[in-house]
Amino acid sequence: MNEEHHSQEVSQQQAEDAVRTLLRWAGDDPTREGLLDTPKRVARAYRDWFSGYESDPAEFLRRTFEEVAGYDQMVVLRDIQFESHCEHHLAPIIGRAHVGYMPTNRVVGISKLARVVDGFARRLQVQEKLTAQIAHCIQETLQPSGVAVVIDASHQCMTTRGVHKRGVSMVTSQMLGSFRDDVRTRNEFLQFIGIHGSAR
Ligand SMILES: Nc1nc2c(ncn2[C@@H]2O[C@H](COP(=O)(O)OP(=O)(O)OP(=O)(O)O)[C@@H](O)[C@H]2O)c(=O)[nH]1
Numbered sequence: 001m002n003e004e005h006h007s008q009e010v011s012q013q014q015a016e017d018a019v020r021t022l023l024r025w026a027g028d029d030p031t032r033e034g035l036l037d038t039p040k041r042v043a044r045a046y047r048d049w050f051s052g053y054e055s056d057p058a059e060f061l062r063r064t065f066e067e068v069a070g071y072d073q074m075v076v077l078r079d080i081q082f083e084s085h086c087e088h089h090l091a092p093i094i095g096r097a098h099v100g101y102m103p104t105n106r107v108v109g110i111s112k113l114a115r116v117v118d119g120f121a122r123r124l125q126v127q128e129k130l131t132a133q134i135a136h137c138i139q140e141t142l143q144p145s146g147v148a149v150v151i152d153a154s155h156q157c158m159t160t161r162g163v164h165k166r167g168v169s170m171v172t173s174q175m176l177g178s179f180r181d182d183v184r185t186r187n188e189f190l191q192f193i194g195i196h197g198s199a200r
């Protein structure tokens with residue numbers, strides 16, 4: 001559990017009461033039969049959606065493989081589907097992350113990159129912060145010569161409300177080390193994930 005975790009200060013009863021308040025605010029009656037168990041379900045759903053507060057994503061990267069320690073070429077995991085929630089509206093952010101790194105001597109099990117994505121996605125987020133957090137976590141823990149993270153996601157706060165623009169997706173990237181400094185490395189990564197890089 002990390003310092004961002006505050007839920008121990010809120011009881012289950014208080015959380016459920018808050019949901020009942022919002023149901024009344026929305027114009028419904030929380031005492032009608034169909035809504036009786038809703039506060040409990042919502043509290044459980046929050047535990048799932050925001051389970052990232054219970055995890056320290058760096059821990060997923062602690063176990064590295066010696067057998068492949070000599071491998072120093074790019075490793076890319078692309079199309080990592082994730083669900084997150086925007087910190088402005090609590091609306092879902094649904095998208096895909098592409099993560100690459102250039103190992104020096106620490107190589108991790110490939111599923112761990114997806115666990116890192118989920119560890120940060122299952123919190124209240126803005127996409128830029130999510131992108132940066134994933135990249136910096138991998139950089140600091142594995143100390144590779146570079147890390148690249150590209151996220152392509154749709155924000156339900158702008159598809160289902162507000163400006164109501166469906167089909168819009170937001171693309172963010174965080175390039176560190178060799179992916180930032182070396183255009184060939186960056187382009188190779190972008191090619192792997194199906195985005196064409198530039199000549200400069
Ligand atoms: N940069 C960035 N903006 C986001 C993200 N998620 C939501 N937003 C935006 O955050 C902004 C919040 O703007 P506000 O004007 O405070 O909120 P609002 O009145 O609900 O804005 P509208 O969505 O335009 O109705 C909106 O423009 C959202 O589209 C994100 O991950 N990154």
Ligand SMILES: [Zn+2]
Pocket residue numbers: 086087088089090091155157158
């Ligand atoms: Zn939003």
